[in-house]
């Protein structure tokens with residue numbers, strides 16, 4: 001028991017966070033303490049009060065309640081109260097009675113906690129040391145931010161995510177062909193930027209039909225919690241800017257683009273990253289700037305990082321494509337003319353790269369290949385590399401290295417590579433075959449009559465256009481729309497689907513289990529217009545009793561998602577989904593292999609978007625494309641143009657827009673005339689083949705070469721695999737769950753069920769008390785196979801929270817344990833000190849990649865002998881035993897002075913290690929940043945795609961890192977006192 005006196009300062013052993021307490025009153029039975037900082041008063045039994053007296057020694061810095069500091073030199077006791085004597089900050093000798101100590105003085109540093117007798121559990125100390133060790137490793141892993149997401153390791157995606165997320169404020173166009181994973185790439189980039197502190201706030205703008213899909217993908221695959229903002233939510237936050245309601249905000253483009261007030265609010269926020277999906281809708285021309293383009297342009301002028309996603313960048317024309325590139329990098333893309341001219345040059349560059357691969361052959365071809373490379377390069381460093389490559393004295397290794405560097409330089413310095421990334425199926429490989437099935441039907445009489453009249457009477461088309469109010473060629477290729485528009489005509493009283501035999505054809509196929517039937521399979525039906533989609537679903541219900549959910553732009557988000565979910569449900573869901581063109585864009589329907597094009601779109605890129613719903617990563621079957629057509633109809637001619645003019649059903653070729661620009665008008669004119677059509681098809685095919693050859697030799701080839709560099713992709717993949725297979729992870733997880741009170745149950749097959757234990761510490765993600773927890777696995781493949789199972793990795797929010805809490809808090813920073821050792825007499829003391837580097841730096845510098853918190857362990861015996869290298873952490877740890885807290889406190893009190901001495905000695909021991917830690921970090925930083933900088937500087941001399949701002953930012957970053965790393969200091973992070981006991985004591 002201790003003697004209490006009013007005015008003395010004590011702290012609570014169990015509630016150190018209350019701060020420094022003052023004894024208000026005491027008697028034989030009880031003692032009452034006021035904790036001023038937290039405004040709490042506690043009364044304890046005098047005999048068992050869990051309190052420790054606070055007493056400082058010379059060398060300690062203390063604060064007065066008036067805000068001045070004293071460096072303690074001595075102390076005296078006056079009426080049971082301590083008075084500290086020492087110098088203040090001005091060097092004045094002053095006295096500070098303990099009653100005047102600041103209530104807010106913190107006791108969270110290991111040293112203070114230990115010396116005031118606050119000790120944690122031994123296993124907490126253990127976990128703290130291991131946490132530091134693993135955190136240090138992981139922060140330096142080059143795959144940090146990419147290993148956690150629940151995705152397959154697909155090389156082209158990893159390459160792009162790695163390349164883009166390394167850049168300062170990346171501004172790029174992700175333009176992989178449809179369904180190759182642009183959303184995944186954007187998610188990976190975002191995830192990595194967030195984990196490395198390079199971004200904190202992002203705004204994601206997507207078409208309304210994709211908001212839910214994005215929300216789910218970001219949560220399910222990336223464990224990112226996103227705020228979905230709409231008008232209703234915004235109105236509910238009328239007092240504040242609704243865009244401030246989350247760090248990651250997802251909003252519908254249609255909503256934002258139509259709403260200037262909300263746009264102004266979005267612009268008023270500070271964002272690190274802007275992501276815009278289906279960016280081909282941002283249209284721009286000299287005459288008209290679309291509202292979407294204008295909105296994104298304004299946002300992009302202040303947001304540093306911008307990712308635009310589109311599979312069909314040229315769908316709205318080359319001008320719009322160029323305008324989007326300009327929005328990403330206005331300095332580089334200032335002239336459309338020049339942009340067009342540059343394309344001419346791409347063939348030579350691609351040829352130079354091919355020639356490079358053949359060098360040196362050591363035969364007569366070397367001269368020509370060398371000439372091809374030399375024709376493109378003029379920079380001295382590239383010329384030097386070419387000389388090394390072709391020098392007969394170079395060894396194979398030197399040649400290989402020169403070839404690789406030169407290849408990178410050619411790709412980097414010429415072309416659109418830095419801003420645009422486009423992977424194609426052809427290049428990525430492994431995609432299913434596409435098969436076209438035509439069903440030629442006799443046109444029903446209302447359509448036939450119209451077709452005939454159109455063919456015979458030249459003026460009838462104009463009449464129809466006026467009468468129906470439809471556009472040309474819609475009126476020709478969508479006969480149901482034409483018919484619908486003519487319902488004023490008494491002859492056309494019944495709905496079109498009553499006689500349109502495409503409907504009966506579809507119904508028959510749905511139940512047909514023959515070779516071309518759909519029985520037992522899912523079918524996606526796409527029609528151009530929303531009305532056609534709606535009425536077709538109605539027809540199926542009325543005529544065949546078939547339930548077909550509809551999916552179009554007029555439905556609310558909830559309705560759309562419900563329809564998609566109904567379709568996706570394997571067991572009880574509907575067999576088919578009827579979509580409109582726009583409504584289905586970007587959606588994932590790869591679980592289905594039959595696509596019915598109830599009619600045809602007018603643009604080749606739209607055709608590709610349709611097929612892309614099924615032809616996506618994850619599709620395991622050949623894709624069956626079914627098109628019902630009326631014999632001799634304009635739509636049949638349109639199909640021939642697509643099929644025979646440009647093989648549009650076989651694969652994406654990326655030249656559709658160009659062909660449409662060149663022949664769209666002629667085609668419209670030829671939709672009623674077979675002869676004219678044959679001509680258009682022949683000309684289209686010629687241009688198609690020549691453009692394809694040109695593109696493949698030039699632009700496409702450069703884009704392909706640049707969109708995935710296999711060696712880099714493999715390096716990232718193997719760094720990820722290393723983390724996936726990290727044997728330390730399950731061990732660490734077990735230990736951490738034990739300490740935090742998380743119960744886990746093995747479910748077999750590598751699955752674990754995690755749930756809150758009775759004494760779980762609060763606030764762990766996914767584990768609210770009273771709730772059932774979640775099922776998880778460490779295996780990537782198992783997590784990929786089951787949507788309801790979370791994947792545990794070093795990047796999982798639960799692990800990051802546990803590690804963060806340990807590192808940022810005091811948990812386990814003190815301990816006292818007993819050691820039985822035959823060779824050491826009882827009653828001896830040892831201290832195990834863990835120091836940690838601190839390197840204050842702005843978060844976005846991510847200094848941790850070079851100097852993560854690094855532990856320095858020092859083990860001293862009571863005589864001050866250094867035992868660090870003789871006794872390992874693990875070796876010692878497993879022989880230690882716990883001790884009751886009260887006993888630990890008594891021990892500490894009795895060895896107070898000795899401990900202070902050992903702490904001071906340990907500090908000087910650890911300090912010796914600091915210079916080499918700093919030097920190693922500086923070397924790592926310099927070697928990475930200097931070579932990146934040199935590469936970028938060289939690139940900037942030739943390629944204006946490198947923004948000066950990017951270079952400046954890199955130089956600033958290097959300087960800031962240099963200063964931060966230099967300023968790194970060591971601080972005591974944790975301390976364990978070890979006391980030896982007799983072999984036979986317990």
Ligand SMILES: Nc1ncnc2c1ncn2[C@@H]1O[C@H](COP(=O)(O)OP(=O)(O)OP(=O)(O)O)[C@@H](O)[C@H]1O
Nearest residue numbers: 151152178179180181182183184311586588616617
């Ligand atoms: N690495 C991956 N691991 C697992 N699934 C993936 C991976 N990459 C893509 N997918 C899946 O493939 C589908 C297509 O990917 P995503 O939606 O990102 O493609 P996209 O290029 O954005 O398509 P679109 O051009 O239609 O917008 C999605 O269902 C996605 O979840």
